[in-house]
Amino acid sequence: MPLVELRGVSKIYHLGGEEIRALDDVNLDIDAGEFISIIGPSGSGKSTLMHILGCLDTPTRGTICLDGTLIHNATPRQLAAIRNRKIGFVFQFFNLLPKLNVLQNVELPMVYSGLSSRERRERALRALRMVDMENRSKHRPMQLSGGQQQRAAIARALVNDPKIIFADEPTGNLDSHTGEVILELFRKLSHEGRTIALVTHDPEIAAVTPRRIEIRDGRISKVIDPKLAGLDRQLETPASV
Amino acid sequence: MNLLPCLAVGLKEIWAHKFRSLLTMLGIILGVSSLVAMTALVKGMENGMKENLIAMGGLDKVLLEDQQIPPYQQQYADDAVGRTINDVYALRASAPLIRLVSPEMALRGATVSYGDNSVTPSELDGVWSAALDMNLHVLQYGRFFTPLDEQRANSVCVIGTGIRDELFGSPEDLGREIVPLGRIVLINGQPFTIVGMFEHYESERERKAREWAKAHPQPKTNHGVARSRGWGRHGGWAFWRKNYTVYIPLNTMWIRFRSAAGTNNIPDPHLTDIDLKVRDLDQLETSLQQARNVLMITHHGIEDFMFQTQENNVENINAAIHNARMSGGIIAAIGLIVGGIGIMNIMLASITERVREIGIRKAIGATYADVFIQILIESVVIAVIGGLAGLGTSYGMVQALSILSPNENTPQITMPAMLIAFAFSAGVGVLAGLIPAFKAAKLDPIQALRYE
Ligand SMILES: Nc1ncnc2c1ncn2[C@@H]1O[C@H](COP(=O)(O)OP(=O)(O)OP(=O)(O)O)[C@@H](O)[C@H]1O
Ligand SMILES: [Mg+2]
Numbered sequence: 210m211p212l213v214e215l216r217g218v219s220k221i222y223h224l225g226g227e228e229i230r231a232l233d234d235v236n237l238d239i240d241a242g243e244f245i246s247i248i249g250p251s252g253s254g255k256s257t258l259m260h261i262l263g264c265l266d267t268p269t270r271g272t273i274c275l276d277g278t279l280i281h282n283a284t285p286r287q288l289a290a291i292r293n294r295k296i297g298f299v300f301q302f303f304n305l306l307p308k309l310n311v312l313q314n315v316e317l318p319m320v321y322s323g324l325s326s327r328e329r330r331e332r333a334l335r336a337l338r339m340v341d342m343e344n345r346s347k348h349r350p351m352q353l354s355g356g357q358q359q360r361a362a363i364a365r366a367l368v369n370d371p372k373i374i375f376a377d378e379p380t381g382n383l384d385s386h387t388g389e390v391i392l393e394l395f396r397k398l399s400h401e402g403r404t405i406a407l408v409t410h411d412p413e414i415a416a417v418t419p420r421r422i423e424i425r426d427g428r429i430s431k432v433i434d435p436k437l438a439g440l441d442r443q444l445e446t447p448a449s450v
Numbered sequence: 451m452n453l454l455p456c457l458a459v460g461l462k463e464i465w466a467h468k469f470r471s472l473l474t475m476l477g478i479i480l481g482v483s484s485l486v487a488m489t490a491l492v493k494g495m496e497n498g499m500k501e502n503l504i505a506m507g508g509l510d511k512v513l514l515e516d517q518q519i520p521p522y523q524q525q526y527a528d529d530a531v532g533r534t535i536n537d538v539y540a541l542r543a544s545a546p547l548i549r550l551v552s553p554e555m556a557l558r559g560a561t562v563s564y565g566d567n568s569v570t571p572s573e574l575d576g577v578w579s580a581a582l583d584m585n586l587h588v589l590q591y592g593r594f595f596t597p598l599d600e601q602r603a604n605s606v607c608v609i610g611t612g613i614r615d616e617l618f619g620s621p622e623d624l625g626r627e628i629v630p631l632g633r634i635v636l637i638n639g640q641p642f643t644i645v646g647m648f649e650h651y652e653s654e655r656e657r658k659a660r661e662w663a664k665a666h667p668q669p670k671t672n673h674g675v676a677r678s679r680g681w682g683r684h685g686g687w688a689f690w691r692k693n694y695t696v697y698i699p700l701n702t703m704w705i706r707f708r709s710a711a712g713t714n715n716i717p718d719p720h721l722t723d724i725d726l727k728v729r730d731l732d733q734l735e736t737s738l739q740q741a742r743n744v745l746m747i748t749h750h751g752i753e754d755f756m757f758q759t760q761e762n763n764v765e766n767i768n769a770a771i772h773n774a775r776m777s778g779g780i781i782a783a784i785g786l787i788v789g790g791i792g793i794m795n796i797m798l799a800s801i802t803e804r805v806r807e808i809g810i811r812k813a814i815g816a817t818y819a820d821v822f823i824q825i826l827i828e829s830v831v832i833a834v835i836g837g838l839a840g841l842g843t844s845y846g847m848v849q850a851l852s853i854l855s856p857n858e859n860t861p862q863i864t865m866p867a868m869l870i871a872f873a874f875s876a877g878v879g880v881l882a883g884l885i886p887a888f889k890a891a892k893l894d895p896i897q898a899l900r901y902e
Contacts, residue, residue: 318814
């Protein structure tokens with residue numbers, strides 16, 4: 210059974226009588242341990258898909274099953290718990306809390322899962338070590354470079370040991386070199402066996418992941434999957450970063 | 451999420467906006483401090499009133515007074531005996547619920563003189579030693595009357611300090627204490643030896659005025675009356691009266707002043723006053739009923755007497771206190787409400803500022819309740835800190851008030867007032883935080899994350 214299973218998911222907004230289909234009948238499976246990218250032009254519905262996958266939003270239609278839980282009819286409280294324990298989020302604008310230092314930011318998810326402060330500290334430091342940010346734990350986000358902030362944000366996404374990590378344009382706000390460092394970090398995490406879904410509009414970045422899903426106007430327009438070998442020759446030349 | 455991190459977040463938030471938080475707290479600080487200071491003032495006032503009541507003999511003192519014979523007994527009017535020493539003996543013997551019975555026989559308009567000085571005492575009474583306890587007199591020098599004085603009708607007297615001041619000079623004028631024990635004064639021309647003197651009675655205000663005058667000596671002026679004396683300026687009519695008392699033994703009064711006087715040369719056996727003290731104030735009604743029963747016998751069933759208790763006085767005092775408390779309380783409550791509105795306002799502004807933060811918190815797993823509690827706690831923390839600061843300020847205010855008007859009754863901060871004010875401030879914090887907390891908690895995380 211796949212880790213994530215989307216069936217017939219639509220998200221429809223109504224703006225002044227006009228119907229906007231941000232997502233239109235999307236079917237998608239993500240297996241545990243997969244590294245997948247979602248690519249598409251601006252406004253195609255990538256973020257919307259991401260938010261629905263990440264339990265931040267609920268679909269207008271369709272069913273979603275995450276790690277065996279049907280989340281389209283979960284209560285807000287259950288959704289919060291799923292976001293907290295099973296999902297790690299990485300945002301384009303890092304979204305660290307400016308008033309907390311790096312360590313406190315990384316500890317934050319565990320505050321809501323109710324761990325003791327000693328355990329929080331230990332695990333936060335371990336996560337920071339994974340992203341090589343241990344020596345910056347006492348810094349405020351504003352005292353860090355964009356790449357460092359994003360690494361801290363990744364540590365925060367990792368700290369509760371989630372089933373899956375969602376990253377919405379994680380390199381969108383970084384220069385190309387720093388972006389590569391972050392991508393490298395995701396690759397490393399993927400090699401360690403983590404499930405990662407990455408949103409981007411940059412085909413070069415998408416090329417890092419084995420499986421790529423392209424969406425256009427809220428529909429999946431193209432799937433590039435190494436398992437369906439032979440359908441697409443691009444696989445033979447994995448993009449180097 | 452447990453409360454401790456919430457508290458830390460709240461404190462940090464307040465610290466991050468020190469000035470803004472202080473301004474926000476100001477309303478609560480003023481509300482709490484005015485509530486506490488106001489109650490302190492009222493308490494001071496109450497103390498002053500109670501002091502007066504005690505100067506007049508205390509709460510448990512009951513006056514036995516003459517009364518018009520009721521209409522249905524008019525035909526017995528000639529048999530009405532009035533209040534005599536028989537009543538006193540009867541009450542002492544047969545009314546165990548009455549702790550103390552003190553007969554008084556007064557001589558009105560008497561003059562006491564020593565050398566060239568003379569004074570008209572507020573009261574010149576023939577009394578038993580029960581009068582000491584009855585009127586809460588404290589003998590500072592000498593002795594009170596012995597049974598022998600009573601038996602032999604000795605010409606001795608005990609005076610208040612006011613009488614001493616008038617006849618022998620006051621310690622303030624002369625700069626030393628004067629104890630005129632053993633001096634012989636003339637009461638209506640008859641020689642009496644002073645055997646005792648009471649302490650000086652004064653209200654708290656009088657004491658403070660005196661101390662203030664001592665600390666700030668005025669240059670002596672030689673025009674006009676030497677010094678305003680008595681109860682003109684600083685209240686204390688009861689205190690003045692007490693200081694200008696002269697007591698002589700009851701028998702002496704009877705023999706020296708009453709026996710030879712009276713209409714048609716028949717001495718008047720009536721007592722001027724019979725004062726009672728009950729054993730237990732809670733059993734006032736029962737005790738008075740018992741006294742009434744006894745007196746009905748000595749008065750041959752004619753109800754020509756009545757009791758007057760301090761209840762009216764107490765009720766008046768309580769009503770005055772209640773009114774003062776109510777008006778002050780309303781003002782302070784308005785202050786607190788305004789303070790609460792200030793907090794609500796600033797919390798609303800604060801969550802608008804922190805929409806993104808709230809979105810992030812929700813995205814990483816904060817529940818509705820987590821966010822709600824966080825905002826509520828911030829509001830309560832502001833209010834509680836404001837409340838504590840208000841308690842401190844009220845202390846300062848009370849100090850300032852007693853320095854500014856040193857002659858008033860000292861305001862007294864009471865524990866219940868502080869607790870109530872503090873609880874109120876915390877409650878205002880909760881109420882003020884509810885709407886902002888609700889707004890923050892129901893923020894949609896996606897909208898919040900998109901928010902710039
Ligand atoms: N709250 C909303 N109300 C109405 N329409 C919305 C809302 N949120 C998103 N949309 C619409 O849904 C569509 C998809 O938006 P989405 O943010 O998912 O795009 P995206 O692929 O992430 O674009 P980008 O690459 O610019 O981030 C857009 O047309 C957008 O206008
Ligand atoms: Mg987007």
